[in-house]
Amino acid sequence: MRNATDFLRKEYEQMVKDELDWRIKVLNSPTGPRAVVDGEEKIILCSNNYLDLGNDRRLKEAAKKAVDLYGAGSGSVRPIAGTMTIHRELEKKIALFKGREDALYYQTGFAVNSGLIPQLVDQGDIVISDELNHGSIIDGIRLSKADRSVYRHGSVYDFEDKIREADKKGYRRILVITDGVFSMDGDIAPVKEMVKLTGKYGAMLYVDDAHGEGVLGKGKGIGAHFNIEKQIDVEVGTFSKAFGVVGGLIAGSSDLIKFAYNKSRTWLLSGSAPPPTIASCMEALNIIEKEPERVDKLWKNREQFMKGMRDLGFDTGNSQTPIIPVMIGDSGKAKEFSEILYKNGVFALPIVYPMVAKDKARIRTIMNAGHTETDLIEAINAFEKAGKQLNII
């Protein structure tokens, strides 16, 4: 007789044996440049809270006001009775912020990719995707019946080959998808070249800028960074990273937005975001517009930490953004490295196989505009200690 649920324990135990299970740490305080983690204060180098907005007083006040005005929850999905004045206000604000005709807010960025991609392409179409694209993009592609073609990470040369090949085969639609900033290496996709090639071959360009928003282009994202806002057909983003709240967004033509909200099943069939969440998102955009110095400070912090790592002789890979991987090599060593950092007051996670290649394990660090010079000096000292202890520098 077959046992229906035995595999649950067996697979979990195997993960524990392989040290591939998540041992989740708990924050006992708000998020910030420093936070209390499992009872001890640490410098946080592994959160996506780039602009230190997660615990901003103004975001919290906006949320409180919205609770009083609109309640704790919307009570419905967006298309039925879950669209309130503030949902539409936020979408108009996003469109202005991005310099596009219109925008649409989803519950999460994951919901954008899994809900929209399978509507943009179907049988007879093809998706061309960077090999290191985010898991939510991969799942979105898997939900469609379109063919797939994967190009070497960041390679314009291989990308051109793949798009030319797709063009020759006479597909109905070609959809090109890339992350804007890649979260494991902190490098930027060659979107400027990709715009030219998608234009040449009549392909749609879909850029998921989750790690670029609030960071590149004075906070406006990768479109503004390369000065190609209007040429990205589908610009995707999230409020869960630099914007400090939660929620996904798309920005583009009003044709795109009307198509997307009538077709994306994640948007149509899942409850709309609570009013306080929407109000905080709105406030985050206001602050980014009013305080460009936050973005400047984030980049200053990046320069300080990068210099610290290089002076110590660490390899920081291909980083071009406030995501700075500190390459360690061996997975076991990277885990040990992270533990030494933790003991020395720094919370930064190791990224190991299977997330990256076996010999490419690293400590992935992410800067926060709220880190002070002293925070970063302390962090750099902890890296020096760990690096020397493990004979990496």
Ligand SMILES: *Cc1c(COP(=O)(O)O)cnc(C)c1O
């Ligand atoms: C984090 C991330 C997402 C998921 O965004 P959420 O809004 O947190 O669901 C999607 N795409 C990319 C590229 C990401 O880095």
